[in-house]
Amino acid sequence: MSSTKTPSTKRGKLVNLRNFPGFTSTSWFVMFFLYIPLVYVVIYSFNSSRIGSIWKSFSVKWYGKVIENTDIQRALKNSLQVGFAATILSTVLAVMAALGLLRMQRAGKAVAMALIGAPLIIAEIVLAVGTLGLFIAVGVPLGKVGLIVAHTAFCIPFALLPIRARLSQLDMAPFEAASDLGANERQILRRITLPLLSPAIIAGALLAFAISIDDFITSFFVAGPGSTTLPVYIFGMIRSTVTPEVNAISTLLLLFSGGVLLGSYLIQRKRR
């Protein structure tokens, strides 16, 4: 009977269940698909031709144009100011929320989680126009202050993600020991909680910064004419006249995003 043979030879061939036909080629195709548009933008940012789709010769002149463009400088400054402010505020608020929620009652916690999670679930356009309505209603001028408030709000859930994950893994023994040894709440927070959470706080802050810098829809509605952010400016550039300048500024932003990701990766690796 066949039961005397080993199962895999029973069917005449060895089957590798870790490799399915077509998975490798599908994966390569998907990787190609994910990167080819980005690679195309980077390559064509070095095209000297004014017409975006025709390759003429290698040139860095569009980068020169980007650097000289005072509108881009202003938009970049706005983006960075809003981004830094929103990152600091959202990270501080996220740390406070994460720690406070640990001991919160069920009902309060449910309301808090609904508010925190709302930007992840509800379409950004809805919150953007609602925020516009709010600012008009209470008389917040459309500008940087409004932008910072709006960005802080939708950055909180992103800043919170790594902090909550880390908090759930923490060993409570050092806290209990400190408390037994007579440390008060403030001392424990400063000397134990925050140092233990610091890699997660940095990761959360980087995530918040990336989300703020990349935001388009909310900024589009609440920026107002004077405080255009970089994505809103780029959107305008793409809409009006597509010059290779868009490719150059996009490439710079790609490098920047890649740098932030690499930074967060290195920080987390170093702390481990």
Place this chain on the structure above:
Amino acid sequence: MTAVTTPTKKPVTRARPGQSSPKLAYLPIIFLAFAIGIPLLIIVVYSFLEKPSQGTGVKWVFTTENYRALFIQEKLDGTTAFDTRYIKVLWTSFYYSLITTVVTLVFSVPVAMWIATREARKRTLLVALVTLPFWISILIRTYGMRQIIADEGPIGKFLGLFDISWSILYSPPATILGLIYVFLPFMILPIYASAERFDFRLAEAAYDLGAKRMTVVRRIILPSIRPGVISGVALVFIPALGSFLQSDMLGGGKTNMVANVIANNFGQARNWPFGSALAVLLIILTLLFVLIIQGIAQRRGDKVELV
């Protein structure tokens, strides 16, 4: 009831030594109530108000006209007719999101499984490659896709060599392609997270015990990655439903999705109350989908956290 649950619930809320006071969460909650809660409330209130005779904003007169206008059109001669325009917009958004979800799912399962079965070093690199687009501005990614599929882009040029004409930019397929492109990593990553935890020796054991290859896939592998699939479906479908940039930049205004119509009503069309009514409808549809997903996850006993 409380007496039964006390032993399990009490330790969660009890003051554990060394933990911070819940008061710490008050400030973030108050801030979010102002910056998230009130905007949502405003949208609901505005949807029941009238549009001012001129300018933007609202007139503080109660009306349900905005919801009626979603389905019924008032003609100039005073007659009314059933209006399918906005139903079509909602249907378009739903339909595009559905196609996007299905296509990303079909591609993500093999990719996630493939990455999960590579050796550790290669796996880290591949995961980083899938994560990187997540950090790159959606605006720029959509722009990159537009350059690729433009009539005179690389695909158009290549096909031009064989005298095949290529013109998909500013059409529904372009919008859908853009959505697939932008949201693909959102599907791959959660499925990978599930696949990575799967012990492939289980599949081999099942096979050795006589299960057919397809049976192994159906009964062992797929149930193990199901939590990731459910998360991925939610993470792709929900943002796709409310997406704005893809239909704006790739659909060329011909293929309006609900977010574009909302934006237009708060912009050029200057009808905030009607835009708000559409926004309320979008919120309801989104929450309905969240409930369905959570229901499926619960019935299957999978732990799926959307927030």
